[in-house]
Amino acid sequence: MIGRRFGALTVLARAERPGRYWLCRCDCHGKRPGSSLRGLKVVSDGNLYQGSPDSCGCMTAAKRHRARQTHGMSQTSEYRTWKEMRARCENTNGPAYRLYGGRGITVCERWRKSFEAFLADMGPRPSRKHSLDRKNVNGNYEPANCRWATSRQQNQNRRDNVLVTYKGETKVLRQWARERRVRYLTLYQRIVVYHWSPERAFETPVAKRQDRTLRFEGKKTSIAELAARFNMRCSTLYMRIFRYGWPVQRAVKTPTRVDRRTANKEC
Ligand SMILES: [Zn+2]
Numbered sequence: 222m223i224g225r226r227f228g229a230l231t232v233l234a235r236a237e238r239p240g241r242y243w244l245c246r247c248d249c250h251g252k253r254p255g256s257s258l259r260g261l262k263v264v265s266d267g268n269l270y271q272g273s274p275d276s277c278g279c280m281t282a283a284k285r286h287r288a289r290q291t292h293g294m295s296q297t298s299e300y301r302t303w304k305e306m307r308a309r310c311e312n313t314n315g316p317a318y319r320l321y322g323g324r325g326i327t328v329c330e331r332w333r334k335s336f337e338a339f340l341a342d343m344g345p346r347p348s349r350k351h352s353l354d355r356k357n358v359n360g361n362y363e364p365a366n367c368r369w370a371t372s373r374q375q376n377q378n379r380r381d382n383v384l385v386t387y388k389g390e391t392k393v394l395r396q397w398a399r400e401r402r403v404r405y406l407t408l409y410q411r412i413v414v415y416h417w418s419p420e421r422a423f424e425t426p427v428a429k430r431q432d433r434t435l436r437f438e439g440k441k442t443s444i445a446e447l448a449a450r451f452n453m454r455c456s457t458l459y460m461r462i463f464r465y466g467w468p469v470q471r472a473v474k475t476p477t478r479v480d481r482r483t484a485n486k487e488c
Contacts, residue, residue: 228275
């Protein structure tokens with residue numbers, strides 16, 4: 222046994238411990254990173270024949286080092302981005318899976334297999350404010366659909382890119398709003414914010430502003446009634462109460478700009 226080689230290990234002598242253990246010296250003589258003291262290692266008979274370990278430890282350290290060095294970017298935000306993208310689409314236990322992989326969104330084969338390919342297609346992230354964005358939010362992670370974008374650009378993109386399928390036709394929400402003569406924000410709120418189905422969103426009539434009801438002085442009343450009573454415009458009341466969230470008292474008691482102008486004239 223003495224003098225035999227197993228990988229980088231050469232058997233020097235029987236080790237001074239019970240069982241069949243051998244004192245071996247590694248080819249590196251303890252000079253490689255991750256090696257043991259002077260490259261000496263005590264290995265059992267069985268392990269030597271199985272070929273593991275086959276060095277004093279320097280080889281595994283080198284292997285790990287090499288793995289880290291393959292693209293040299295594992296600590297970069299691009300690499301983190303790539304890993305997180307894959308997790309969103311592939312890790313069924315991940316928190317975001319429901320919104321990505323669970324909706325059928327995938328990472329293209331080229332990117333799935335290789336971080337280098339992803340980096341080559343996307344280029345480096347332009348700044349810390351940029352993150353990975355899909356132009357079509359229902360599309361996949363693939364070169365044609367991805368870019369680095371700031372969160373501001375992304376929000377704009379989300380709003381502009383809501384695709385809605387209704388009666389077998391898929392269109393951008395803005396287009397639907399134009400065609401159906403409904404305010405875009407109304408549709409956006411119904412579908413994106415409240416998660417209504419397209420059918421419900423398109424088929425539920427939009428309440429006319431003057432018909433919106435509210436409680437005032439303990440009684441149910443409508444915008445139209447209040448406007449008549451306080452001699453105000455429906456739209457002003459509506460905006461104050463439903464858009465700006467004013468209390469009804471304040472909405473009806475605060476003079477409108479027109480009132481103020483005439484009041485000034487009288488002074
Ligand atoms: Zn070694």
